[in-house]
Amino acid sequence: xxxxxxxxxxxxxxxxxxxxxxxxxxxxxxxxxxxxxxxxxxxxxxxxxxxxxxxxxxxxxxxxxxxxxxxxxxxxxxxxxxxxxxxxxxxxxxxxxxxxxxxxxxxxxxxxxxxxxxxxxxxxxxxxxxxxxxxxxxxxxxxxxxxxxxxxxxxxxxxxxxxxxxxxxxxxxxxxxxxxxxxxxxxxxxxxxxxxxx
Numbered sequence: 001x002x003x004x005x006x007x008x009x010x011x012x013x014x015x016x017x018x019x020x021x022x023x024x025x026x027x028x029x030x031x032x033x034x035x036x037x038x039x040x041x042x043x044x045x046x047x048x049x050x051x052x053x054x055x056x057x058x059x060x061x062x063x064x065x066x067x068x069x070x071x072x073x074x075x076x077x078x079x080x081x082x083x084x085x086x087x088x089x090x091x092x093x094x095x096x097x098x099x100x101x102x103x104x105x106x107x108x109x110x111x112x113x114x115x116x117x118x119x120x121x122x123x124x125x126x127x128x129x130x131x132x133x134x135x136x137x138x139x140x141x142x143x144x145x146x147x148x149x150x151x152x153x154x155x156x157x158x159x160x161x162x163x164x165x166x167x168x169x170x171x172x173x174x175x176x177x178x179x180x181x182x183x184x185x186x187x188x189x190x191x192x193x194x195x196x197x198x
Contacts (some may be wrong), residue, residue: 057132064136092121099124102156114167130187131155134194155194160186 053068096117099107103124110120131152138148162182167175191197 055137057129057136061132062136062139064133064140087118087121089117092117095121095125103128106159109162110165113163113165119167126183127186130190134190137195151194155190160189 055064058065135148
């Protein structure tokens with residue numbers, strides 16, 4: 001229950017930030033926006049708890065920014081009535097017309113499985129943001145851009161098979177559940193390949 005509450009609060013926070021983040025509850029689970037403690041001062045007295053919050057991509061999409069629990073609380077209260085926005089069709093069309101060869105291969109396979117353009121857009125942007133986050137994490141760890149590019153390429157290779165995610169063969173609920181499981185496993189695989197951690 002607590003995890004669901006945090007998930008909801010992260011979504012609300014994202015809608016209030018001055019840049020666009022494309023993620024859903026699936027992405028929050030699959031992605032590495034994990035609630036964590038961050039010790040800002042190593043000489044801090046043990047009786048003083050470290051601040052809590054999440055690491056998110058900044059507006060450059062290349063580095064991470066720490067959002068404190070207090071900022072998260074304030075954003076949640078300020079945007080409690082905000083409704084989720086639907087991505088305009090023209091944005092989806094523009095994005096899908098500029099895919100890399102690996103992304104185009106994924107798109108073609110998803111089309112064969114009965115996915116519409118909006119669903120394909122969501123899938124590809126979730127995977128893309130996963131890669132951006134992992135790259136930003138590597139940058140934070142001191143890796144060179146050459147090393148990051150190499151690991152980024154490795155992370156995009158050998159995706160878990162998604163042929164079981166065919167549309168129209170299961171109820172909407174079951175299909176969504178299977179998609180969540182897939183994205184969790186794919187995110188885990190990418191983190192292991194790129195960051196050496198699960």
